[in-house]
Amino acid sequence: MTAEPKQNAAVCVTGANGFIGSWLVRTLFDNGYTTVNAAVYPGSDSTHLLTLTKEANTNLRIFEADVLDYEAVEKAVEGCVGVFHVASPCSLDDPKDPEKELLLPAVQGTINVLEAAKKLKVRRVVLTSSISAMVPNPGWSKDKVFDETSWTDLDYCKSRKKWYPVSKTLAEKAAMEFAEKNGVDVVAIHPSTCLGSLQQPYLNASCAVLQQLLQGSKETQEYHWLGAVHVKDVAKAQVLLFESPEASGRYLCTNGIYQFGDFAERVSKLFPEFPIHRFNGETQPGLMVCEDAAKRLIDLGLVFTPVEDAVRETVESLKARGFLGHQMSQS
Ligand SMILES: NC(=O)c1ccc[n+]([C@@H]2O[C@H](COP(=O)([O-])OP(=O)(O)OC[C@H]3O[C@@H](n4cnc5c(N)ncnc54)[C@H](OP(=O)(O)O)[C@@H]3O)[C@@H](O)[C@H]2O)c1
Numbered sequence: 001m002t003a004e005p006k007q008n009a010a011v012c013v014t015g016a017n018g019f020i021g022s023w024l025v026r027t028l029f030d031n032g033y034t035t036v037n038a039a040v041y042p043g044s045d046s047t048h049l050l051t052l053t054k055e056a057n058t059n060l061r062i063f064e065a066d067v068l069d070y071e072a073v074e075k076a077v078e079g080c081v082g083v084f085h086v087a088s089p090c091s092l093d094d095p096k097d098p099e100k101e102l103l104l105p106a107v108q109g110t111i112n113v114l115e116a117a118k119k120l121k122v123r124r125v126v127l128t129s130s131i132s133a134m135v136p137n138p139g140w141s142k143d144k145v146f147d148e149t150s151w152t153d154l155d156y157c158k159s160r161k162k163w164y165p166v167s168k169t170l171a172e173k174a175a176m177e178f179a180e181k182n183g184v185d186v187v188a189i190h191p192s193t194c195l196g197s198l199q200q201p202y203l204n205a206s207c208a209v210l211q212q213l214l215q216g217s218k219e220t221q222e223y224h225w226l227g228a229v230h231v232k233d234v235a236k237a238q239v240l241l242f243e244s245p246e247a248s249g250r251y252l253c254t255n256g257i258y259q260f261g262d263f264a265e266r267v268s269k270l271f272p273e274f275p276i277h278r279f280n281g282e283t284q285p286g287l288m289v290c291e292d293a294a295k296r297l298i299d300l301g302l303v304f305t306p307v308e309d310a311v312r313e314t315v316e317s318l319k320a321r322g323f324l325g326h327q328m329s330q331s
Pocket of ligand 1: 014015016017018019020021040041042044065066067068086087088089090105109128129130131168190191192193194195204205206
């Protein structure tokens with residue numbers, strides 16, 4: 001892959017309306033990209049995107065595209081040298097119909113984006129996968145830190161009805177197979193739980209995890225946790241992966257690997273006024289702790305923001321938007 005001047009290069013972001021998508025649009029403009037095609041779910045409100053930066057107001061082109069609608073996806077990708085595929089259903093609620101609500105948009109949506117990228121000769125697709133395509137993986141050796149060679153155990157998840165990890169794993173596997181067969185350049189990023197200020201008007205799933213923890217939730221996040229990361233670092237990493245010709249394969253994006261119970265402790269030190277549950281024992285049994293788990297991204301030059309900053313900014317944002325009441329310590 002050869003670099004091209006950014007001013008001549010339009011790029012497309014799917015799921016641009018969402019938490020990560022909005023931060024990515026903002027980061028692209030901050031990094032000198034002049035034209036961004038924002039693909040958003042038809043009928044969704046994208047007014048917040050236009051006020052993200054000065055440039056967004058004039059140089060953001062909004063395309064309504066359900067990722068299941070190939071024609072609409074192709075229109076959004078047309079004229080772009082790069083595609084950041086972010087759109088995929090992401091919710092804390094269990095789906096009523098996993099196939100229709102989660103698996104189909106994740107897998108077929110990804111294939112549609114890659115088909116369009118192939119036809120329109122896109123230089124690279126940066127696929128937003130997830131730690132949920134790496135864990136849970138009960139077969140992983142207990143004395144080894146999780147890394148990019150780990151894949152989520154699909155049977156384990158299906159038997160527990162954990163459909164989100166199934167959707168992310170199947171989507172990434174389908175993408176890698178398509179890329180291999182069709183010669184499309186796909187690089188995947190695997191963020192852990194993303195935190196930071198909300199650009200979008202609604203509460204997304206990962207910020208809801210922190211909201212619920214602050215409200216006293218005892219949910220251990222057993223199946224969905226490796227660590228946390230500032231959403232702005234994820235956006236920076238997505239751009240870095242697009243711009244680094246040598247990048248290939250999978251990139252874990254987390255500021256450390258540790259227990260959710262330890263995260264709860266750190267949050268309670270920052271916000272002692274909230275009734276945060278103290279977890280006894282391991283919330284992720286056998287998880288090996290590691291500070292620089294995202295070694296591949298660190299080696300490319302990514303510097304992670306302290307998780308405490310991400311937590312503070314999320315809390316401020318949740319308060320400002322009315323997503324946190326005045327829960328005070330129960331003691
Ligand atoms: N946040 C995290 O901690 C985290 C961690 C790892 C990976 N990820 C991945 O990052 C991506 C973005 O997540 P997020 O946290 O930003 O969640 P989000 O705010 O819910 O964003 C998801 C976006 O995907 C869009 N979308 C869903 N189905 C679609 C469809 N059929 N067609 C077009 N657009 C569709 C949504 O549009 P509407 O809202 O308008 O329907 C929304 O803009 C997802 O792929 C998720 O799996 C997130």
